[in-house]
Amino acid sequence: MYDWLVVGCGFTGATLAERIATQLGERVLIIDKRGHIGGNAYDYLDESGIRLSKYGAHIFHTYSEKVWNYVNQFADFNDYIHRVDAWVSGRYFAMPLNLETVNSFFDTNLTSESLQQFLYKKRVPIEYPKNAEEAVLSKVGWELYDAFYRSYTKKQWGIDARDLDASVTLRLPIRMDSDKRYFSDPWQGIPVNGYTSLFERMLRHKNIDLLLDANYREIASLVKFKRMIYTGNIDSFFDFEHGKLSYRSLKFEHMGYDTEYFQHVGVVNYPNDFDFTRIVEHKHLYKQRHEKTAVSREYPCWNEEEPYYPIPSTQSQQLYRKYEEAANKLRNVYFCGRLGTYRYYNMDQCVAQALHLFETQVSKREKVTVVG
Ligand SMILES: Cc1cc2nc3c(=O)[nH]c(=O)nc-3n(C[C@H](O)[C@H](O)[C@H](O)COP(=O)(O)OP(=O)(O)OC[C@H]3O[C@@H](n4cnc5c(N)ncnc54)[C@H](O)[C@@H]3O)c2cc1C
Numbered sequence: 600m601y602d603w604l605v606v607g608c609g610f611t612g613a614t615l616a617e618r619i620a621t622q623l624g625e626r627v628l629i630i631d632k633r634g635h636i637g638g639n640a641y642d643y644l645d646e647s648g649i650r651l652s653k654y655g656a657h658i659f660h661t662y663s664e665k666v667w668n669y670v671n672q673f674a675d676f677n678d679y680i681h682r683v684d685a686w687v688s689g690r691y692f693a694m695p696l697n698l699e700t701v702n703s704f705f706d707t708n709l710t711s712e713s714l715q716q717f718l719y720k721k722r723v724p725i726e727y728p729k730n731a732e733e734a735v736l737s738k739v740g741w742e743l744y745d746a747f748y749r750s751y752t753k754k755q756w757g758i759d760a761r762d763l764d765a766s767v768t769l770r771l772p773i774r775m776d777s778d779k780r781y782f783s784d785p786w787q788g789i790p791v792n793g794y795t796s797l798f799e800r801m802l803r804h805k806n807i808d809l810l811l812d813a814n815y816r817e818i819a820s821l822v823k824f825k826r827m828i829y830t831g832n833i834d835s836f837f838d839f840e841h842g843k844l845s846y847r848s849l850k851f852e853h854m855g856y857d858t859e860y861f862q863h864v865g866v867v868n869y870p871n872d873f874d875f876t877r878i879v880e881h882k883h884l885y886k887q888r889h890e891k892t893a894v895s896r897e898y899p900c901w902n903e904e905e906p907y908y909p910i911p912s913t914q915s916q917q918l919y920r921k922y923e924e925a926a927n928k929l930r931n932v933y934f935c936g937r938l939g940t941y942r943y944y945n946m947d948q949c950v951a952q953a954l955h956l957f958e959t960q961v962s963k964r965e966k967v968t969v970v971g
Contacts, residue, residue, distance in 0.1 A: 600823045601808075605629040606815045607830030609638020610946045611936030613801045614669075614953035615828050615961065620806035623962060627806060628822060630813040632831075636802065639907070640794040640946060647855055649882065649893040650793050654907075655849060656866055656879040656895075657794060660787035661947035667786040669950060674797035676788030677886050681781040682864040687746050687871060694868060695781065696743060697774035704746065711775045718773070731768040732760035738773055751870035755899050756847055756910070764911040781866075789884050826964065828956075830936035832906055833922045841921040844941055846906035852896040861894050874898055909941045933960065 602625035605612045613636070616629045635641050639654040658681045661667050670676075684691040692700045698714050701707065709717055721740030728734040731752055735744045748768060752760040760768065772783070790797045802809055810818070815831060829836055834844045852875070865883035869875060875896040882892055909915065919941040926934045935956050937944045944952065 600825075601626050601628040602825050603627045604819075604822060604824035604827045605830070606827065607631060607638065607936065607938070608633075608636045608798070608802075608809070608811075609830060609936065610640060610949040611830040611939070611953045612638070612828065613798055614950050615935065615957060616807050617801045617804070618954070618957040619961065620804045622957075625806065626808075628808045628810060628824065629802065630810045630815065630818055632812065632814040634812050635795070636798045636809065636811070637795050638830075640798075642793045642795055645853070645855065645893055647889070647891050647893070649855070649889055649891065650885045650887055651853060651881050651893055651895070652794075652879070652884075653851070654905075655851060655897055656881070656884060657946065658782065658787060658789060658884065659946055660782040660784040662784050662786075663947060663951055664786070665954070666947045666950045669954065670797070670947075673800040674790035674792065674794075677791050679789050679865075679884055679886060680787060681866070681884075682779055683781045683866045683868060683877075684864050685747055685751075685868040685870055691863075691867070692747070693779045694747070695772050695774060696739065696747065697777055697779065699777045699779070701743070704743065714775055728765045728769075730761050730765055731763035734765040734768045735760070747870055749870075751868065751876065754870070754874075754876050757899060757901065758910075762912075764913070766911055789886075791885075793885070826931040826933075828933045828935060828961075830934075830939045832938045833919070833926060833934055833941060836934075837922055837925055840925075842918055844906075844918055844922070845910045845915055846901075847908040847910060848900050848905045849907055850898040850900050852898065853893060854896070855891060855893045857891055859890060859892060861892050906938060909937070909943055911943065915941075931964075 603619055605616045605627055608629055608631035612629055616627045619625050619627050640657045641654065642650055642652045645651050683694045685694045692703060698709065698711060701714060702709055718739055722738055723736040723740055725733045725737040728737050735748045749760060752768065756763055861880050862878065866877055866879050868877045875898050877897050879895045880892060882889060933956060934940055935953055936949050
């Protein structure tokens with residue numbers, strides 16, 4: 600008999616399991632259908648001893664000191680600052696767009712002050728962008744949109760930018776200076792010994808039992824529990840009764856090389872060439888010294904087994920609302936996380952959401968009867 604069943608062992612599930620076990624002293628069974636902990640942040644050492652992120656580059660970055668202090672209890676973080684370059688017309692350009700990118704692309708000599716005016720002239724005057732294409736055009740105009748955004752967005756989402764929500768491209772900042780950092784958050788880094796070791800420390804507690812290769816569908820009737828936290832896909836919990844929520848997915852091609860470095864930065868984007876969207880060289884992120892290296896190519900796909908990115912469209916939000924309504928009617932079941940609330944959350948946002956759920960609801964809940 601457990602006080603809680605937590606479904607999903609990513610940042611959301613692990614944060615809630617840790618809080619319940621250590622702060623409430625209650626017993627938790629945490630399960631995952633995969634054979635490992637860590638959710639999408641899982642990493643491991645390959646046959647050469649190089650640390651790899653199985654599901655793509657994961658950089659922890661946050662504006663929240665509370666979240667940063669929370670995760671730092673379980674790992675030492677390195678001081679990695681994320682850099683991304685885009686390979687366009689045979690040259691590298693820093694992303695997100697900054698002063699240097701624009702100067703180099705247009706062969707100009709702009710300063711921070713003149714860049715603003717320059718872009719003002721280039722931009723298409725759209726006051727309220729209705730879609731991802733208009734969102735970019737309203738900031739930088741056609742030339743930069745065509746070179747850096749049009750094909751990349753299409754490749755990534757399988758949908759024309761015109762048919763995607765404006766929020767997709769509004770996420771990308773445009774820097775008026777030469778700041779090459781991909782993220783501007785005050786706190787960023789990667790756990791020195793990897794994410795998996797961070798998760799091991801989060802879950803190492805006498806009140807937490809862990810079960811891997813265990814799908815909720817098969818486990819639910821075999822264990823007894825009083826309350827549940829569900830961080831898997833909300834539509835699958837309800838047997839897809841209103842239809843399937845759409846997700847974008849990725850295929851990863853991991854490759855080893857007998858050379859010290861493959862590329863000069865952690866991530867290179869390929870907006871216009873090749874089928875893959877980007878190449879990640881993990882050693883840059885983990886700051887690992889090794890005579891060999893390993894990279895991962897990322898290919899966008901629609902793999903139903905691995906739902907990664909909720910599709911930000913009005914239609915999918917309307918469908919999600921139906922599941923949210925059904926979820927709100929359930930007692931003693933809490934939906935949380937990227938898949939549980941169908942939101943494009945980063946890791947820090949998942950931790951913040953989980954801490955909030957714990958503080959406002961989980962730790963304040965009423966007594967209940969057994970549901971398992
Ligand atoms: C390619 C890629 C790159 C990313 N890069 C970054 C980054 O650089 N920085 C950043 O902050 N965020 C990044 N993210 C986002 C990050 O991965 C998520 O924010 C985070 O992993 C979500 O945590 P979660 O616990 O909500 O979900 P997940 O990590 O997805 O964990 C949910 C878990 O639930 C399990 N599960 C689902 N259904 C069931 C079931 N029925 N039974 C049992 N278990 C189940 C799944 O197997 C999974 O392990 C990236 C995501 C992707 C895909």
